[in-house]
Amino acid sequence: MPLYPGPLQDLIDEMGRLPGIGPKSAQRITFHLLKSPAEDAMRLAQAIVAVKERISLCERCFDVAEDTYCVICNDDRRQTGTICVVEEAKDIVSVERTGQFSGRYHVLQGSLNPIEGVGPEQLRIKELLARLEEEDVQELILCTNPNLEGEATAMYLARLLQPLGLSVTRIASGLPVGGDLEYADDLTLARALEGRREIGNA
Amino acid sequence: MHLLSVSITNFRNITEAHLEFDPDGTTVLTGNNGMGKTSVIEAIGYLATLQSFRGAPKDALVRNGSPSAIVRAVVNTEGRHITIEAEIGAQGRSRTLVNRQPVKRRSELHGVLRASVFTPEYVGVIREGPSWRRSFLDNTLEVLDTRNEAVIVEVDRVLRQRAALLRNGGRRPSPEVLTTLDVWDDRLARSGSALVEAREALVAELQPLIQKHHDALAGASVPVTVTYGRSWEDDLASALVSARDHDLQRGITSVGPHRDELTITLDGLPSRTHASQGEQRSLALALQLAAHDLATARLGSAPLLLLDDVFSELDPERTRALLAGMPPGQTLLTTALPPPPEVEAARIYRISLDGWTMENPGGDGHGVAV
Numbered sequence: 197m198p199l200y201p202g203p204l205q206d207l208i209d210e211m212g213r214l215p216g217i218g219p220k221s222a223q224r225i226t227f228h229l230l231k232s233p234a235e236d237a238m239r240l241a242q243a244i245v246a247v248k249e250r251i252s253l254c255e256r257c258f259d260v261a262e263d264t265y266c267v268i269c270n271d272d273r274r275q276t277g278t279i280c281v282v283e284e285a286k287d288i289v290s291v292e293r294t295g296q297f298s299g300r301y302h303v304l305q306g307s308l309n310p311i312e313g314v315g316p317e318q319l320r321i322k323e324l325l326a327r328l329e330e331e332d333v334q335e336l337i338l339c340t341n342p343n344l345e346g347e348a349t350a351m352y353l354a355r356l357l358q359p360l361g362l363s364v365t366r367i368a369s370g371l372p373v374g375g376d377l378e379y380a381d382d383l384t385l386a387r388a389l390e391g392r393r394e395i396g397n398a
Numbered sequence: 399m400h401l402l403s404v405s406i407t408n409f410r411n412i413t414e415a416h417l418e419f420d421p422d423g424t425t426v427l428t429g430n431n432g433m434g435k436t437s438v439i440e441a442i443g444y445l446a447t448l449q450s451f452r453g454a455p456k457d458a459l460v461r462n463g464s465p466s467a468i469v470r471a472v473v474n475t476e477g478r479h480i481t482i483e484a485e486i487g488a489q490g491r492s493r494t495l496v497n498r499q500p501v502k503r504r505s506e507l508h509g510v511l512r513a514s515v516f517t518p519e520y521v522g523v524i525r526e527g528p529s530w531r532r533s534f535l536d537n538t539l540e541v542l543d544t545r546n547e548a549v550i551v552e553v554d555r556v557l558r559q560r561a562a563l564l565r566n567g568g569r570r571p572s573p574e575v576l577t578t579l580d581v582w583d584d585r586l587a588r589s590g591s592a593l594v595e596a597r598e599a600l601v602a603e604l605q606p607l608i609q610k611h612h613d614a615l616a617g618a619s620v621p622v623t624v625t626y627g628r629s630w631e632d633d634l635a636s637a638l639v640s641a642r643d644h645d646l647q648r649g650i651t652s653v654g655p656h657r658d659e660l661t662i663t664l665d666g667l668p669s670r671t672h673a674s675q676g677e678q679r680s681l682a683l684a685l686q687l688a689a690h691d692l693a694t695a696r697l698g699s700a701p702l703l704l705l706d707d708v709f710s711e712l713d714p715e716r717t718r719a720l721l722a723g724m725p726p727g728q729t730l731l732t733t734a735l736p737p738p739p740e741v742e743a744a745r746i747y748r749i750s751l752d753g754w755t756m757e758n759p760g761g762d763g764h765g766v767a768v
Contacts, residue, residue, distance in 0.1 A: 315563075382548060
């Protein structure tokens with residue numbers, strides 16, 4: 197494998213370590229940067245530095261934040277009695293886009309995944325328990341991914357939290373809007389049937 | 399569903415091949431060993447399942463020195479022509495297109511091309527360990543309904559997560575580990591029970607068909623029994639609870655669909671240990687033909703039947719019996735020896751160093767023998 201001059205090879209190696217970028221893409225991006233104007237490359241470098249220097253995790257909900265707390269925790273208009281539990285900070289953006297939720301969040305920083313060595317201790321679960329007392333929480337919405345690991349995490353939290361006497365709900369899962377029954381897999385369809393609702397007066 | 403043609407580039411030892419098939423009858427591929435007859439079968443099988451039925455890794459499917467292999471097939475489904483195209487990368491990326499639309503998972507193929515495969519290695523379903531027989535059931539479930547893939551994949555994933563948990567925290571389990579284990583057990587009990595019920599229902603449907611095909615092949619009625627044996631009693635959830643201490647100590651999951659056995663007896667004796675080689679081959683063939691029958695009945699049309707080198711395995715009487723009882727539908731078979739006279743070949747391709755040649759281009763589909 198041909199090696200490029202030191203700094204160039206360093207950048208290719210660094211790029212190659214990013215998720216979703218293989219050796220070929222790493223090389224292409226690096227040569228693109230090499231050819232682009234110096235100020236473009238500097239802007240990218242500065243953006244990376246700025247993110248690492250100025251962005252940290254919110255001390256309350258572990259969302260990404262520029263201050264001690266994130267924008268949502270700092271927003272007085274958000275209701276405090278309801279917490280929506282998500283796996284990653286990017287999931288907050290998805291929920292926020294719906295405009296259907298006005299409470300606060302809690303980011304677990306992952307899901308239960310023994311293969312990857314992630315157990316309850318690696319997730320921000322202790323911090324969630326502490327918040328339940330501090331913030332007088334009435335409802336907890338478990339909004340982890342509807343895949344195996346996300347479901348397991350939700351089930352774990354439900355077992356842990358239900359004895360505490362607050363309302364613990366799980367987001368519904370089932371058929372995609374605009375989808376076709378014919379193409380739904382059995383598990384999804386079975387889940388959609390389980391979670392059926394009375395139609396009409398609402 | 400009929401397979402009209404297949405084009406193969408850089409797959410295994412095939413540099414380039416284009417074959418057209420008789421839509422209803424039998425196409426025979428003949429030629430010496432090592433020329434690529436089985437590779438054609440394997441390439442077609444890949445389009446049906448997106449994996450090699452020989453269990454080969456993807457890079458083994460690409461011809462040495464090529465970046466990727468390409469297999470393209472044209473299928474006629476109820477008068478509609480559908481093109482399936484797979485590019486298999488020697489390292490990393492493979493992709494599949496159905497009518498130029500990318501397909502990500504096997505279940506998204508929706509069984510455009512369905513195939514029942516029989517190869518000499520397939521005798522393992524009788525001769526080898528229980529995992530072969532569980533795979534036979536699971537593969538058949540997937541052919542009957544591609545949506546079964548979801549529950550099979552989930553069971554496998556839960557088992558791997560549970561195994562990792564037991565391995566890392568099993569010996570001196572913390573309260574967290576025990577609660578997490580509850581969660582995985584709950585998932586395993588649910589999806590595992592669903593899978594086992596599906597397998598048991600399948601076995602009940604297969605039993606009479608296996609008997610029928612074995613009788614025909616053997617030329618005599620010898621009782622064949624097929625029994626699904628669960629690795630637990632009552633319900634899986636409580637079995638997992640009872641086995642927990644043992645599982646924590648040993649770091650394994652000792653009950654569940656992955657420990658079940660399918661026992662096949664011939665004339666009252668376990669076929670794995672007591673049947674002769676020839677009997678094992680006939681039984682294996684009967685199993686696959688039964689699955690083929692069931693798929694034909696359930697799906698409304700026969701899957702493509704791919705028989706690789708089946709005659710070298712059977713004595714002349716069983717060969718005649720097989721050919722006499724050939725299921726209706728499209729068949730593709732390979733043979734190194736000249737095909738037996740009973741083969742009603744609609745089309746014969748011969749492979750040599752010069753490539754593939756059609757031996758009877760005027761084949762009209764009515765029993766052109768060689």
